[in-house]
Amino acid sequence: MNYLVAVVPDRIQAEAAYSALEKEGLPMNQVTILGRGYKTADEYGLIDPNEQAIKQTKLMATWLVPFGFAAGATFSVITGLNTFAWAGELGNHFIGGLLGAASGAMGSFFVGGGAGIAFGSGDALPYRNRLNAGKYLLVVNGSPTTVNQSSRILRQFDPESLKSYSQA
Numbered sequence: 001m002n003y004l005v006a007v008v009p010d011r012i013q014a015e016a017a018y019s020a021l022e023k024e025g026l027p028m029n030q031v032t033i034l035g036r037g038y039k040t041a042d043e044y045g046l047i048d049p050n051e052q053a054i055k056q057t058k059l060m061a062t063w064l065v066p067f068g069f070a071a072g073a074t075f076s077v078i079t080g081l082n083t084f085a086w087a088g089e090l091g092n093h094f095i096g097g098l099l100g101a102a103s104g105a106m107g108s109f110f111v112g113g114g115a116g117i118a119f120g121s122g123d124a125l126p127y128r129n130r131l132n133a134g135k136y137l138l139v140v141n142g143s144p145t146t147v148n149q150s151s152r153i154l155r156q157f158d159p160e161s162l163k164s165y166s167q168a
Contacts, residue, residue, distance in 0.1 A: 002147045004140040006154045007130050007161040011037065014136035017157045021138075024153055026146060035136035041128050044139065057112035064104035072100020135160070 008014050014033050021031050034044055076096030084092055127137060138159075140150040147164055154162060 001141055001166075002144050003165040004147045004150050004154070005127065005161070005163050005165070006138040006140075006157075006159040007127070008136050008138065008157060008159050010134075011035065011136060013157055014038075014138060017138055017154055017159075020153050020156070021140070021150060024149065026140070026150060026153075027142070030140060030142045030146065031150075032139045032141075033136060034139065035131055036134065038136070041131055046127060053113045057108050060108035060112035061105055064108045065101045066104075068104025068107070069097040069101035072103070073097035075100070130160075 006017065008017060014035060018031060018033055022028055032039055032044060034041060034046075073093050073096050076093045081096075082089075082092060084095055087095055131137065138154065140147060140154075142150075144166075151162060151164065
């Protein structure tokens, strides 16, 4: 499926562009307006980067916390450190495992969450920011021919941004 996303500054331009697409005979079930009074980003299915970051953090924690526990306990056994004399030998290895698990949890939070927000959102975050600023998005999905025809029509309205995407 191919997508074309145009960002226009106000509702009047969004409606005018929608009408122009309609006049050219494009299938209107493939054209969507996002913005105040129309569909929201969530209703359309635009990815929320914070939600994706939380999902990525949980996925990474599933692997990193147990691996960190095993690595911490193994490190404690191999080095023979007696860091916590009050805990005894077995207690030291268990505490080493807990510290390793905590390190795994921190890794999943900082790498999964931070990287998820910084790199995982693609263009979704800028589009959400533009919607929050009161701008409107026109999204056309369909064949490459439909997207090219829509692009030609939408260029007449001098959009702030006009970008096409191809999804396999």
